[in-house]
Amino acid sequence: MAKNLIIYYSRTGENYVRRKVTVLSKGNTEIVAEYIQKAVGGDLFRVETVKTYPADYYECIKVAKAELRAKARPELKNYLTDISDYDNIIVAGPCWWGTYPMGILTQLEKLDFTGKKVFPVMTHEGSGLAGSKSALKKYCKGAKLGKGLAVRGADAEKSEDKVVKWAEKELRI
Numbered sequence: 480m481a482k483n484l485i486i487y488y489s490r491t492g493e494n495y496v497r498r499k500v501t502v503l504s505k506g507n508t509e510i511v512a513e514y515i516q517k518a519v520g521g522d523l524f525r526v527e528t529v530k531t532y533p534a535d536y537y538e539c540i541k542v543a544k545a546e547l548r549a550k551a552r553p554e555l556k557n558y559l560t561d562i563s564d565y566d567n568i569i570v571a572g573p574c575w576w577g578t579y580p581m582g583i584l585t586q587l588e589k590l591d592f593t594g595k596k597v598f599p600v601m602t603h604e605g606s607g608l609a610g611s612k613s614a615l616k617k618y619c620k621g622a623k624l625g626k627g628l629a630v631r632g633a634d635a636e637k638s639e640d641k642v643v644k645w646a647e648k649e650l651r652i
């Protein structure tokens with residue numbers, strides 16, 4: 480059976496949910512990442528930046544935009560260094576200005592993806608998979624790109640059936 484690694488970033492605090500700013504005690508992507516693990520097994524690795532992002536939604540989007548423009552690579556609390564044990568690498572994150580939060584890229588750039596299969600997973604409020612596929616093509620050199628999964632953040636909790644269907648089809652080899 481294929482060995483799965485789920486690399487994810489998720490933020491708690493204020494977020495934009497169905498056109499309203501709402502406080503999330505658990506991030507949407509974390510919920511989806513755990514559903515994937517529950518469905519097909521695998522290890523979870525949470526990307527955590529040393530610098531925390533503002534809990535305030537409007538402050539956070541300003542910081543995120545500046546980081547995207549600057550092509551920032553924020554420092555992480557822990558780094559994965561070796562993914563040689565895994566077949567499938569699922570990269571899950573919220574859509575931030577059309578792509579992954581920059582901390583995910585900090586991590587991806589440190590790994591050797593030769594011979595791996597990578598799968599974009601994105602939670603969003605309308606943008607779908609957005610730039611996640613092109614990001615994985617660019618930052619996971621040597622990997623084959625699998626079919627991705629987009630989940631509306633507001634529907635994260637009730638997305639388990641959709642996640643299971645996708646995971647069983649794409650990740651169970």
Ligand SMILES: Cc1cc2nc3c(=O)[nH]c(=O)nc-3n(C[C@H](O)[C@H](O)[C@H](O)COP(=O)(O)O)c2cc1C
Binds near residue numbers: 509536631
């Ligand atoms: C900084 C920031 C930027 C965002 N940019 C987008 C975007 O470009 N498109 C979109 O559909 N949703 C966007 N959102 C909404 C998030 O992608 C969505 O709420 C996501 O599910 C949050 O996941 P999390 O709880 O795991 O962090 C943004 C949210 C934040 C905080």
